[in-house]
Amino acid sequence: MLGDVTSPAAAEYLSSVLPAYRAKNGVDLCTVNAENGGFILGPTPDTAKLLLGAGADVLTGGNHTLQSYSLLGAIDEMAAVLRPANYPAAAPGCGSVIVRTASGVRVLVMSLLGRVHMEPPLASPFETADAVLERHRGRYDLALVDFHAEATGEKLALGHYLDGRVTAVVGTHTHVPTADLTILPKGTGYVTDLGMCGPRGSILGIDPEDVLTRYLTAVNHKFHPAEGKMKAEGVLLETEGGRVIFAERVTL
Template structure:
């Protein structure tokens, strides 16, 4: 069996620090073989920087996935081309920096990691369904394959989950920063959860100070986001994969404080 830990969107430097406090012990306790962390908001003010990405990797992440804030920081452009385990959504145009798929060699087994982004209420990109078909047909795709689907609409996430069922090990959603309680193994053997959640401040609106977001809704005026401070939580999910079949045998959702 292979234990794969998927961590929800890490928000800002405070989220990065909390991840460093909790991740190493969790990996040891749960005998984690591979850790995937969504880091598109890991820099203060969103996006990802060299320092925030390095912090995640040094804290125990093996692969960093991203989403609609992939290219928020210009300094990150070159990173996507040079860091093999830093992914941007695969359904971005080929002209965009980086890649949306990588293979991690664990020694006894290889694991493919795919990063895709939804098109409902987000940027107009290539269909994630068509892109997933293309990637799964690749002769390089290992038997064990995990997908981070960074999407807004729950319906789109569940649809892609069933579309991948039996063809991928697991699909976990990111982007909304709110963990869902629908973790399961789908009928044909693919592990699924609509959203893994967030790693950041508990008393916040998606990691931001609540009063800023409330005022924005009340006044309809733009506002500069400031990250909240206080106790944090790390939302994550563990998928257990069968090495022989590549299918999922169990899903466990966790929220660590």
């Protein structure tokens, strides 16, 4: 499970390294958070297809997914591209999907958005998670949750809420990898934030000069993607009987 792709260039980088990583480590399924794949905004359909063609099985979403206008008209035809499940039902796209791995395991992937310091205001991610699990009950073997949220406490709360009921709860959105990767008491893999797939010398993927200018002037100057060497951060999970038995941090 990989963290936020920060731009089209970051998507190209990830696409260049993911196939070899998957093959070397025998990865059965890969999720990538692509909500900034169009640089801050959600991915274009072409960027989404690039990632899906390079080894991402599901692209998870966030607060910026549906700000990609080109994706709005295409997302209903792209089942593997998720927006948060706690959006209103009338919003384009879907918040969960079941994919079957090459070895025949049915994996439910769910995308949720937090409500603490987050926009837009959506339904409870806790109640939505319950509803999605209930709706798909009996149709999946493993469930993975990408919780796109700002507050560490809210992410930990969802992790404990779903402990033992899903295989993993991973946080995204802050773009900063946290050091708390763990297996919760009832077997659910958990990390507060996966980190990002983007430029190393950046501020969350953005050129540091642009961000500093905003802080120093309080004016919303235009942001540009940072340049330079890229990285891709996330976690590798090994499961058995629906529970995580091994988890490690990954940086590509």
